[in-house]
Amino acid sequence: MAGEPPLTSLCVHQDGTIGDGYLQAPRAVADTPDADVEELAAEHRFLCYQRYATDLPADGGAPTLTAQVAQARSRRPPSEPARPATCPIHYVELSATGVCSDCD
Ligand SMILES: [Zn+2]
Numbered sequence: 889m890a891g892e893p894p895l896t897s898l899c900v901h902q903d904g905t906i907g908d909g910y911l912q913a914p915r916a917v918a919d920t921p922d923a924d925v926e927e928l929a930a931e932h933r934f935l936c937y938q939r940y941a942t943d944l945p946a947d948g949g950a951p952t953l954t955a956q957v958a959q960a961r962s963r964r965p966p967s968e969p970a971r972p973a974t975c976p977i978h979y980v981e982l983s984a985t986g987v988c989s990d991c992d
Pocket residue numbers: 975976977978979988989990991
């Protein structure tokens with residue numbers, strides 16, 4: 889619905905992740921097809937809080953990963969490569985240049 893923040897970003901799993909399915913929501917991939925799904929969801933949750941929350945911090949707050957995701961990431965070795973981005977239309981892995989061979 890136009891003008892509404894992406895409320896589905898609030899529906900995280902029990903482990904605190906939004907899950908890969910969130911990237912397949914048309915709205916989530918509109919202009920950020922290679923986004924980190926959890927960070928994207930955090931930004932979208934923040935949009936919801938800005939719209940509806942009455943107890944934001946005085947500085948306005950900031951997008952925040954769920955506690956579980958933040959904790960899991962802090963344990964993750966920094967050298968681990970990011971999950972390859974996939975095309976939101978074809979669900980195939982994108983090349984290193986971020987191009988989908990089927991879209992081309
Ligand atoms: Zn494609």
